Amino acid sequence: MELGEFIEQTLEDYRRRVYAAMEPLTEDEINWMPNPESNSIAFLVWHVARVEDRWTNTFARGVEEVWVRQGWHQRFGLPEKEIGLRFDVDQLSAFPRLSSELLHGYFDAVREETLEFINGLGPADFDHVPEGSPFPEYPGAVERFSGFTYALMYRQLIGEEDQHLGQVSYVRGLQRGLDK
Numbered sequence: 001m002e003l004g005e006f007i008e009q010t011l012e013d014y015r016r017r018v019y020a021a022m023e024p025l026t027e028d029e030i031n032w033m034p035n036p037e038s039n040s041i042a043f044l045v046w047h048v049a050r051v052e053d054r055w056t057n058t059f060a061r062g063v064e065e066v067w068v069r070q071g072w073h074q075r076f077g078l079p080e081k082e083i084g085l086r087f088d089v090d091q092l093s094a095f096p097r098l099s100s101e102l103l104h105g106y107f108d109a110v111r112e113e114t115l116e117f118i119n120g121l122g123p124a125d126f127d128h129v130p131e132g133s134p135f136p137e138y139p140g141a142v143e144r145f146s147g148f149t150y151a152l153m154y155r156q157l158i159g160e161e162d163q164h165l166g167q168v169s170y171v172r173g174l175q176r177g178l179d180k
Contacts, residue, residue: 003126004118007154014161015111018045021168022100029175031097036089041171042098044164046076047084049107051134054083055157056114059134060150066113072106081137118154126151 022030022041030041039047053065067073073080077096087095127149133141134153148156 002123003151004121004123007158008115008118010158011111011114011154011161014158014165015107018048018161018165018168019104021165021172022103024176025100025172027097027099029172030100030103032171032175033092034171034174036093039092039167039171040095041168042103043084043092043095044168044171045103045107046098048161048164049103049110050083051160052114052157053110054134055153056110056117058136059130059132059145059148060153061113061117062130062132066110067106070109072109075102076106083135085135085138121150126154 022045025041030045033040033043050067053067057063057065063069068080073082076098129147129149130153133145135141135145
């Protein structure tokens with residue numbers, strides 16, 4: 001199996017699993033927070049889509065994010081540069097209520113571009129090191145991600161998505177228990 005195929009299958013498995021976890025939930029449930037210092041499922045899914053958008057479009061492709069280019073920030077009522085890193089309690093409490101449809105729409109738009117990018121890479125392309133950082137506004141990020149290849153970028157993204165899938169499943173379980 002080629003690396004690109006492995007990455008594509010892994011990312012698509014994530015999408016299938018997170019959508020399955022969200023499917024039976026009401027809008028109240030996807031926006032529910034276990035406490036004021038915790039993330040809702042809506043926040044977690046939005047954040048993962050934002051991070052994937054940044055990695056693929058800002059860092060790898062060097063183009064404007066789907067978030068801005070397609071006007072998703074306006075539909076969500078959030079700032080153009082917001083990605084959900086280092087939120088405090090006030091920012092979490094002010095985070096808008098989101099619907100599954102809105103989350104899926106943005107996530108799918110980002111994923112479409114991610115897969116298009118991956119499918120355009122040959123095996124040797126995964127060793128390419130783009131310039132800059134996916135998070136240039138955060139101190140130290142440019143240095144942290146210097147030397148990141150496309151392969152390392154997708155390793156990082158897969159880890160992030162798996163981590164947040166576990167959190168989505170946990171928050172869902174707190175509300176519904178096992179398999180409900």
